[in-house]
Amino acid sequence: MFDNKEQFKKAFLSKLEMSVGKSFEETSPQDQYHVLGNMIREYISTNWIKTNQVYHSTEAKQVYYLSIEFLLGRIMGSNILNLGIGDVVEEGLRDLGISLDDLESNEPDSALGNGGLGRLAACFMDSLASLDLPGHGCGIRYKHGLFEQKIVNGVQVEYPELWLQNGQVWEVRKSDLSVEVPFWGKVESFEDEQGRLRFRHRDAEPIMAVPYDIPVVGYQTETVNTLRLWNAEPANVPFHDDIMRYKRETEMVSEFLYPDDAEDSGKILRLKQQYFLVRASLNSILNSFRKKQKDIRELPNYVSIHINDTHPVLAIPELMRILLDEEMLPWEEAWDITVQTISYTNHTTLSEALEKWPVRLFQPLLPRIYMIVEEINERFCKELWERYPGQWQRIEDMAIIAHDQVKMAHLALVGTHSTNGVAYLHTEILKKREMNNFYEIFPERFNNKTNGITHRRWLMKSNPALTGLITESIGDKWKVEPPLLKELEHYKDDAAFLEQLEKVKHENKVKLAERIFQQNQIKVNLDSIFDVQVKRLHAYKRQLLNVLHIMYLYNRMKEDPSFRPHPRTFIFGAKASPGYYYAKKIIKLINTVAEKVNNDKTTNDYLKVVFLENYRVSLAEEIFPAAEVSEQISTASKEASGTGNMKFMMNGALTIGTMDGANVEIFERVGKDNIFIFGMTSEEVMNYQANGGYHSSEYYMLDRRIHEAVNQLVNGFFPNTNGMFDVIYDSLLIENDQYFVLRDFDSYVKTQEKVSNAYQDKKGWNKSSVVNIANSGFFSSDRTITEYANDIWHVKPVNSPIIKA
Structure with missing residues (x-):
């Protein structure tokens, strides 16, 4: 039923009418999604049965x-991609006046x-x-x-x-x-x-x-x-x-x-x-x-x-x-x-x-x-x-x-x-x-076993324009052998390729900007740096450090009219566990800062803060292709690996991060000129934890930037927040800043300045973006799973006869 679009259309219309008891014109997008899903599952079934038979008999x-x-x-898009039936389905639906993207959006x-x-x-x-x-x-x-x-x-x-x-x-x-x-x-x-x-x-x-x-x-x-x-x-x-x-x-x-x-x-x-x-x-x-x-x-x-x-x-x-x-x-x-x-x-x-x-x-x-x-x-x-x-x-x-x-x-x-x-x-x-x-x-x-991500969903499915550019340049073998992405490094000085790469990124930024306006009614500057931190909300992941930096930039602009950084859009997405009181206060702080910054006409051409609610896989697929800066700023030694860092890298974003988790291995592969590293090492963090010696109050008293931003949590700077952020203030000063936010603040600010300066050299930035994409093949989950299979599980591929449904 998926051999060609005419055959597909005939089968789709027949099954649609039989299964929902309506004429095509009366069916809803939900009806259409379910019928297409059932057709794909039916198409899969023969191979599914055969695979199980082989496993049972082998x-x-x-x-x-x-x-x-x-x-x-969402499963539909991934199945369509892996089955190789995308063109037939998309063209057939288009003939019927249906958008495949719109149909997929009906899948929760x-x-x-x-x-x-x-x-x-x-x-x-x-x-x-x-x-x-x-x-x-x-x-x-x-x-x-x-x-x-x-x-x-x-x-x-x-x-x-x-x-x-x-x-x-x-x-x-x-x-x-x-x-x-x-x-x-x-x-x-x-x-x-x-x-x-x-x-x-x-x-x-x-x-x-x-x-x-x-x-x-x-x-x-x-x-x-x-x-x-x-x-x-x-x-x-x-x-x-x-x-x-x-x-x-x-x-x-x-x-x-x-x-x-x-x-x-x-x-x-x-x-x-x-x-x-x-x-x-x-x-x-x-x-x-x-x-x-x-x-x-x-x-x-x-x-x-x-x-x-x-x-x-x-x-x-x-x-x-x-x-x-x-x-x-x-x-x-x-x-x-x-x-x-x-x-x-x-x-x-x-x-x-x-x-x-x-x-x-x-x-x-x-x-x-x-x-x-x-x-x-x-x-x-x-x-x-x-x-x-x-x-x-x-x-x-x-x-x-x-x-x-x-x-x-x-x-x-x-x-x-x-x-x-x-x-x-x-x-x-x-x-x-x-x-x-x-x-x-x-x-x-x-x-x-260093973690990995499936490049099929996080590059091929979520970023088809970049996928097309890569394939046009190095062929399509990388799709089954992701280490071959390394060949892209040959194009890091190719002006035409870099121009195309920048165009792809801009188109993805346009799509995300439309999502932001639709969801948050915030209009963002497409020429701004899209700086993204999306992950679970947890104290050790230090969304707070990101927010304090935004507060510092805002304060500096208010105090010094001559200071105007390169425009930046700070994008957050995160869920806090329902019982995690502190994390929920950080979410409130992000949104409170956003309200302050976004509505200040003297600064909002340069700073925008966006919190995208209900962060999930399908939203992430829109965010990663548009991101330019990847925030991986956990306290060193606390993040086991991270996988968001790999998804950003694979889509050409540059990392600002600590030497923590898989950031270490990203650094080793892209080199110091293509990543922005700051903050304490894991050894320094563990030494403080074992032997003491860290006093957050010293940083609060001696660094005017920190003093001002931390005071603003409790001094009425944010209207109608009396006592709301006391728990955050207390965590930094009374509880001695368990995750060393204030200790790393100065290093973070200086490194963010390097990010801003680097971005203004668009050729150099795009060159670093190519290096990141080219070295992301190592972080494919195909490599990770091969290591598990060989070293731990001792399982080998089982090839059953190819069956066409």
Whole structure:
């Protein structure tokens, strides 16, 4: 049906009328989107079935990627691109008076993630399929995702993210593969007929995990992998207590991503989500393996289970439970199989982000799993005692259960064969500082896998004009071998190419300016520098440093009429977690500064501040191609990797950043003349944290620029904000500026001046832009996934016969 546009039009019109019962003229864009989506899914189905058949029949090892988040964004455009049917669909719809872009806008972003963790998982799924690797994703089908963000009077207001209200055209419900997941109850021990000690879980409250499968289409390949999302539904069992309570609590398990865990009820719900994901996924994985009729001891030869951060760490005791209670293996054999099968990615150096669960909640909710974790801990602590006799503090620091808490990162480090960081600097910090005790025992388990992004979505799909220019210049092999982008460096002194590149950037700026005006009613200067910081709102990411710099520029212009910097548009996008009070105050501050600056006629030709609400994948696809300056200004040593930095780089923006996360590797590839580095090093930050010596009040007292801007947070400079920003003021001065905003302020200001000066040499700026694009191929997730496949999972491509639907 996609061989040519006439065939497509005929099929589209026929299916449209049959499926919605209306004439073409009466159908809505939503009707048209659903019909096109169903046609594409039908087109995919033959290869999807064939891929699964090959995986089931082959001896090849398969990988299962468990993640609490998969931030997919819109799926239709990606599928059309990967299937190579874009021209047929676009031309056919155009003949019918329909814009493909308008049709795609009817698709809601798949609201299954929050930030970089979830988007990384989505990029990995794309790369696994595009590289013909047998890889499956396992996640949760959240009904509402995180939240839809509205900005009301400058304040973040959270609304339910109703992404499923019109159905999900890409998913296939498979209720026959449902899995029962038990909670609560008690564990009884007994001897079986052979005299072996056995355990059974009694009086549990079960819920059903119902799988919804989404096809993941590879680029220019017949491989169609599967993302399996689990939906929580009531089990078909009799209950004697409050049936409405049971139904409500069951459905809450897959209702929201990251429920607020300030109270015990929220902690229990999060823990339920995590066990729900691993119990359902491992049951499915083991059922698939058993169909091969192999000995369970061969599991690591055929299956690799990867846990994305600590959320799915319960996969370790759950696999132990299966091997002990169902397969009846002895502990030592079960443990060896578990460690060989499971691998772990760490995503943070922040101790507050490493999950810990109170035993008083964990034990009654998951009684059998707790027993197994307790045994793992006992055996591990015994090994530590034999290795470090008398070193009680070390053993206490490394224990999996200590101070009535279960430490999930420790369980991950002990119960897997591989722990990887996500950028070279991050991995070195894990080995030398954060997880040094474990590195001493398991040095062979630690490795680095620098993150990557799929160039298909973040360049080919989101920036077709730049894609066309690149292909026109170096051919199209880079699309399947992104390191070939390096050939673009031959054009960094080509005047005609640089002129075309500048034209592409300008066109993308025009599109984003239209979005800004439509959404915020702010008219921005197209000749201004588009300076962008889009990411989760968190103190360590230092959106505050960016805002204080804007306040400084404004203050200086007001005091000195002769000071007029190159015009700049500062663009922000970020969601703050609903319970993160401080982060929400930063959002309010950004919008308050925007109101002040944008409405001042003496400065607004030079400064504009824009906060784009409800930052999400589809909005990001509009922002990255237009960006010229990429703000990557986290406190050194705090950002594990970052992936936004790679998306900006790939679209030709220049980075201003600290030597943190993957910024270090970007710097190494583009050279010091093509990136703007400022601020403390990670070593300096860690030295302050270990030994003290930083006094933010000194910077406040001695730097007039800082003194003025910080005072403006509390002195009535911003109308109608009495007491509103006290928490920010206090964080900088009373709490001694935990993330060194004031310490790095001067360096940041001076480096921003370098940015402004460099921008005025347009030829030099565009040359640096080319160098960034040319060196972005390394940061493709195809490279990252190839490293995972070769070094950790030991999986190889499986090529099935090409099938044309």
